[in-house]
Amino acid sequence: MRTIDKNYKITLEIKRSQFICRIFPAKDSKEAKEIINCISEKYKDATHNCSAYIVTDDEGYDDDGEPGGTAGKPMLNILKKNELTNIVAIVTRYFGGVKLGAGGLVRAYGKSVLEAIKSSKIIEMEKYNIYEILFEYSNIKSIENEIRSSNINILNKEFKEKVNFKIALKTNDNIKYFQEKIKQKGKINYLKTEYLNKLN
Incomplete structure (x- = not known):
């Protein structure tokens, strides 16, 4: 788009x-x-x-x-x-x-x-599903590694009682595979679908 x-x-x-x-x-x-x-x-x-x-x-x-x-x-x-x-x-x-x-x-x-x-200036936008991942501080390193290896974009990081990352996946990418990789370490919630400036 x-x-x-x-x-x-x-x-x-x-x-x-x-x-x-x-x-x-x-x-x-x-x-x-x-x-x-x-x-x-x-x-x-x-x-x-x-x-x-x-x-x-x-x-x-x-x-x-x-x-x-x-x-x-x-x-x-x-x-x-x-x-x-x-x-x-x-x-x-x-x-x-x-x-x-x-x-x-x-x-x-x-x-x-x-x-x-x-x-x-014309820019290309793509449709992404936006999720949040909630997890303990002790899991930061391993979750960041999984995100990197899965080629997922981090939109935002919040450090409160727990760590909260907002991530974006192209709508045709499979979140289930990523969920499987981090299921013991964090909880993933779907937030919305929106067009973003082309990531990666």
Whole structure:
């Protein structure tokens, strides 16, 4: 899965109108909609705040008052053409007094998103299952050795009453084999599945 590493912003001037495109990484539709609402509220003085998003659980677009199909849909098409997921694009337009016509709007909104993508860093994301391992301090060395030999990624280490490691395995890797190796030494709990920047 391809997405962007952080937020980006570009500004284009087309026939005296300002088109400000902001693109954001977002993990799901809830986060995507929160970003859109936040930007729309922040720049409510703009003529339009048009948006498009693609996330793992949904996709959508909004023309925000522009003629139907001239803003949000072309923006979404650019995201799809670049094979991006977990991304939100918002184009804030300040009208400059010259009407662009339907074709001109489609080109302007599409170009705004394309230029923002060109300025961004694309990263590969993969789906991982996240687990926690709880164990006694006396087992740190042997568990770390098993993790290393099993080529498992450690995301986080916590040292409290017991040791707690958060680990990530690709979804098609077999946790049972690893569980078998450490069953006398620690307890493994499944936490969630999520997309992470490609590990290893």
